[in-house]
Amino acid sequence: MxxxxxxxxxxxxxNVGEIKGASGIGQVGNARxxxxxxxxxxxxxxxIEDAKFQTFGCGAAVATSSIxxxxxxGKTIEDALKxxxxxxxxxxxxLPPAKLHCSVLAEEALHxxxxxxxxxxxxxxxxxxxATECSHGCHEH
Amino acid sequence: MNKIYFDNxxxxxxREEVLREMVTNLADVYGNPSSVYKTxxxxxxxxxxxxxxxxxxxxxxxxxxxxxGSGTEADNWAIRGIAKSYKDKGNHIITSNIEHHAVLxxxxxxxxxxxxxTYLPVNSDGIVEIEDLKKAIRPETILITxxxxxxxxxxxxxxxxxxxxxxxxGIIFHTDAVQAVGADEIDVNAMNIDLLALSxxxxxxxxxxxxxxxxxxxxxxxxxxxxKQEAGKRAGTENVAGIAALGHxxxxxxxEMQEKNEKVLNLxxxxxxxxxxxxxxxxxxxxxxxRLPGNINISFEFIEGESMLLLLDMKGIAASxxxxxTSGSLDPSHVLLALGLSHEIAHGSLRISIGMYNTExxxxxxxxxxxxxxxxxxxxxxxxNDFINKQ
Ligand SMILES: Cc1ncc(COP(=O)(O)O)c(C=O)c1O
Numbered sequence: 001m002x003x004x005x006x007x008x009x010x011x012x013x014x015n016v017g018e019i020k021g022a023s024g025i026g027q028v029g030n031a032r033x034x035x036x037x038x039x040x041x042x043x044x045x046x047x048i049e050d051a052k053f054q055t056f057g058c059g060a061a062v063a064t065s066s067i068x069x070x071x072x073x074g075k076t077i078e079d080a081l082k083x084x085x086x087x088x089x090x091x092x093x094x095l096p097p098a099k100l101h102c103s104v105l106a107e108e109a110l111h112x113x114x115x116x117x118x119x120x121x122x123x124x125x126x127x128x129x130x131a132t133e134c135s136h137g138c139h140e141h
Numbered sequence: 142m143n144k145i146y147f148d149n150x151x152x153x154x155x156r157e158e159v160l161r162e163m164v165t166n167l168a169d170v171y172g173n174p175s176s177v178y179k180t181x182x183x184x185x186x187x188x189x190x191x192x193x194x195x196x197x198x199x200x201x202x203x204x205x206x207x208x209x210g211s212g213t214e215a216d217n218w219a220i221r222g223i224a225k226s227y228k229d230k231g232n233h234i235i236t237s238n239i240e241h242h243a244v245l246x247x248x249x250x251x252x253x254x255x256x257x258x259t260y261l262p263v264n265s266d267g268i269v270e271i272e273d274l275k276k277a278i279r280p281e282t283i284l285i286t287x288x289x290x291x292x293x294x295x296x297x298x299x300x301x302x303x304x305x306x307x308x309x310x311g312i313i314f315h316t317d318a319v320q321a322v323g324a325d326e327i328d329v330n331a332m333n334i335d336l337l338a339l340s341x342x343x344x345x346x347x348x349x350x351x352x353x354x355x356x357x358x359x360x361x362x363x364x365x366x367x368x369k370q371e372a373g374k375r376a377g378t379e380n381v382a383g384i385a386a387l388g389h390x391x392x393x394x395x396x397e398m399q400e401k402n403e404k405v406l407n408l409x410x411x412x413x414x415x416x417x418x419x420x421x422x423x424x425x426x427x428x429x430x431x432r433l434p435g436n437i438n439i440s441f442e443f444i445e446g447e448s449m450l451l452l453l454d455m456k457g458i459a460a461s462x463x464x465x466x467t468s469g470s471l472d473p474s475h476v477l478l479a480l481g482l483s484h485e486i487a488h489g490s491l492r493i494s495i496g497m498y499n500t501e502x503x504x505x506x507x508x509x510x511x512x513x514x515x516x517x518x519x520x521x522x523x524x525x526n527d528f529i530n531k532q
Contacts, residue, residue, distance in 0.1 A: 010451060016521050031485035031524060034445055034464060034473070038523040054523040058447035058464070062521070 002059055003093040009063035014070045017052045024120065026112025029105050035061045037109040039069065043117055048072050048080055053109070060099035064106035067091050077114060081127055083107070144457035145503045149343075149435055149496030150292050150320060151461055156345040159390045163347060166382040174379055175368070184381045191388025195352050198395045199337060200328040207353045207371045208384045209364075212319040212340030215353040216243040216286075218364040218375070219315040219336040223284045224251050226360040227313065231281030235312075237261045237269050237298075239476045240288055243338075244317055248286070261287070265481050266428035267296035274303060278310055285314045289321035289337075293463055293476040293492060294427030295436025297325060304333030313359060319343055319351075323394040324402060324433050335359050341383065345497070346390035350383040401497045406434040408495050408504050413437055415508045420515050426480060426490060435495040438463070438477075440486045443525035444518040449491055452514045458507055463490040485524075 002010070019040040027038040035057035042050040051069040055062050068088050072080040085103035089095050095103060111128060118125050146154065155163075166187060172180030174188055192203040199206075209215045224234065236248050238260040248258045259277045261269050269287060285307050290297045300316060307314035315336035318327060322339045329337060336359065341350040355361050367376025394401070417423055422442040441449070446462030453460055463474030464487070472478070473487035482490075493507065519525040 007451075010448075011455060013521070018526070027523060031483075031488065034484070034488045036523050054521060054526055056443065056522040056524050057445050059451045061445075062448060 001096050002063075003095075005067075005091070005093045006060060006063040006095065009066040009092065010059040013062055013066040015052045015066065015073070016054070018054065019050060019052050022113075024113040024115075024117025026109050026114070026116055028108040028112050029057070031056065034058065035102060035105055037061065037065050037105050039065070039109040039113040041072075041113045041117060043077070046076050048075055048077070057102065057105075058099070060095055060102040061105065063092055064088050064095075064102045065109070068106040068110055072110065077125055080110065080114070081125070083110065145499075145506060146459050147493045147495065147499065147503075147507060148459045148461050149499075150295075150492065150494035152342045152348065153345045153496055154498060155342075155347055155386075156390060156393065159346060159386050159393070162389055163382045163386040166385050170381060174381060175370070184379075187381055187385040187388075188379055191384045194388035194392040195339070196354075198322060198327065198391050199354055200330060201354050202357065205354055205357055207355060207375055208379060208387075209351040209353055209375060210349055210380070212317070212338050212343070212351040213243040214364070215338035215340070215351045216241070216315075216317050217247050218353055218361070219338060219355075220244065220247045220284065220286055221251065222361040222364060223313055223315065223336070223359075224256055225362045227283040231279075231283045232256045233259070233279050233282040234284045234286065235259045235261060235274065235277050235282060236286045237263060237288065238479045239263050239267065239291055239294075239296075240286070241292055241317055241319070244286055244288065245475075257281075263296075263479050266431070267291060267294045267426070267476070267480055268428055268431060269298055269303070271299060271302050271306065274306055278306075278312065282310070282312050285312055287314075287316060289316045289318035289327070290325065290433050290436075291427070291476060292320050293474055294438045294480070295320070295433035295494075296427045297321070297431045297433065299431075300334070301332050307335075308333045320433060323391070323398060324435065329354060329356065336361075341387035341390060344390050344394050346387045347383050350380055350387045352387065402434045405495050405497060405499070408499055408501065409434060409437055411501070412493060412495075412504050412508060413439070416511065419508065419512050423515075424486070426477060426482065437493040437495070438490060439493070440477075440482070440490045441515050442486060442489060443522045443528060444515060445488050446490055448518050449489075449511075449514055452517070453510065456506075456510045458510060461492045461494075463492065464488045 022040040023043040024041040029036040038054045040052045053065040055065045071083045085107040088103045170183045172184045174184040192206045195206045196203040313335045319340045323344045335356045337354040342348040363374040365376045426438040446464030463477045477487035
């Protein structure tokens with residue numbers, strides 16, 4: 001059901017871990033839903049120098065976290081915001097419909113970490129909204 | 142193909158000798174069992190033999206066995222059939238909240254069609270309390286349908302006691318014994334069971350064949366209308382080779398049941414003991430005492446089930462999980478939630494179901510691999526890291 005790309009990122013996840021003294025940390029999802037993602041960013045001069053993640057969740061959750069962090073490292077904040085759930089899904093050569101919410105979660109985790117960075121530095125980032133907890137549709141029913 | 146198969150509750154590998162005979166029957170005994178000439182009579186003889194074989198393992202009479210296309214069909218027929226046939230007596234059904242969907246969704250269907258259903262809770266061990274059952278009985282209760290053994294947590298229900306209560310109150314008792322046949326002793330008379338569903342693919346037979354036991358004297362509407370197969374109650378030319386294979390598989394199992402169950406039980410106890418000892422923050426779900434010999438359902442805190450399954454699969458090991466991620470829904474298994482487990486613990490569950498082909502060597506590999514997998518996933522988990530940092 002998963003593509004080779006997903007399985008590769010699941011089996012060999014990139015950027016697992018945490019960054020001590022991170023510039024921004026974002027955590028989204030909850031254990032009730034079965035997915036939690038935590039993203040750590042190190043930002044210098046508007047550039048994402050490093051990104052790491054911790055994830056509790058299924059294969060797709062791990063793979064989307066892995067690829068999302070890989071995609072944003074080295075990018076400016078503005079370019080990192082262009083790494084949407086759609087981009088994440090495409091980069092993985094697609095996700096099963098039931099797992100699309102994991103890509104949304106990856107986008108939200110990134111946004112939450114950037115929000116944290118903005119708050120800590122008293123800046124606003126154009127186009128960035130505060131993520132609501134578990135807005136990826138966990139409690140739809 | 143998975144080298145190590147620990148998902149025998151999902152389905153089992155067909156027995157070599159059963160498969161060989163099935164293929165021979167498909168090729169050679171191609172007559173219609175309803176025909177009078179020789180090849181037809183041969184096919185009829187295969188059905189007759191299988192009926193006796195299935196009746197024997199249940200201590201029933203061959204005339205009380207009806208073949209179906211699956212365990213699911215047998216459950217549907219039993220519940221919908223009794224509901225229809227005893228409509229004049231009442232419209233209330235009692236079941237449990239840990240039933241297989243074959244029973245649960247059939248009950249929900251009946252609720253939409255004028256019936257009332259009580260879903261009994263289970264205790265934290267996954268067992269129905271007899272007092273709850275007694276309290277749920279009403280004058281209009283026509284059916285109690287409670288599973289013999291649960292497919293996820295392997296708990297064995299107090300069937301003899303339930304049968305006694307049903308009999309004392311003049312209520313019909315159906316049990317879904319799909320997981321129990323061949324794993325536990327069943328005597329439909331001693332246990333006062335009126336209807337019982339079973340399925341061939343759970344006992345090393347082929348997929349797509351099941352049977353329903355119906356006690357003599359119990360009224361049951363026909364399920365499929367057409368010809369006069371299965372005493373006119375389940376029409377359609379019989380799956381002769383499949384039915385014969387079910388009979389064959391059941392007979393082989395019956396002959397070696399004790400030996401097989403002992404072997405499986407030893408493996409189960411070894412795996413449970415070692416996993417609980419080696420992996421901290423793990424727990425066995427469901428009663429250890431009242432449990433199928435081959436079932437293990439264990440939760441590992443701070444991690445999620447599907448990830449565990451994928452990593453096990455990469456090591457050639459097949460198992461299953463009650464995590465939402467594996468069910469295609471966002472909620473974890475209704476059975477684990479019925480035990481009172483939190484969503485978080487339910488997401489981290491793993492079902493290891495042992496069968497007669499599993500070996501001690503496989504069990505050892507499973508334990509070693511699982512220990513490493515849980516460690517790896519915990520290191521990746523924000524829940525685990527939060528927990529460790531707070532220590
Ligand atoms: C307890 C229980 N009931 C019913 C079924 C359905 O049986 P079948 O797969 O033959 O339809 C299963 C197996 O999936 C089961 O475990």
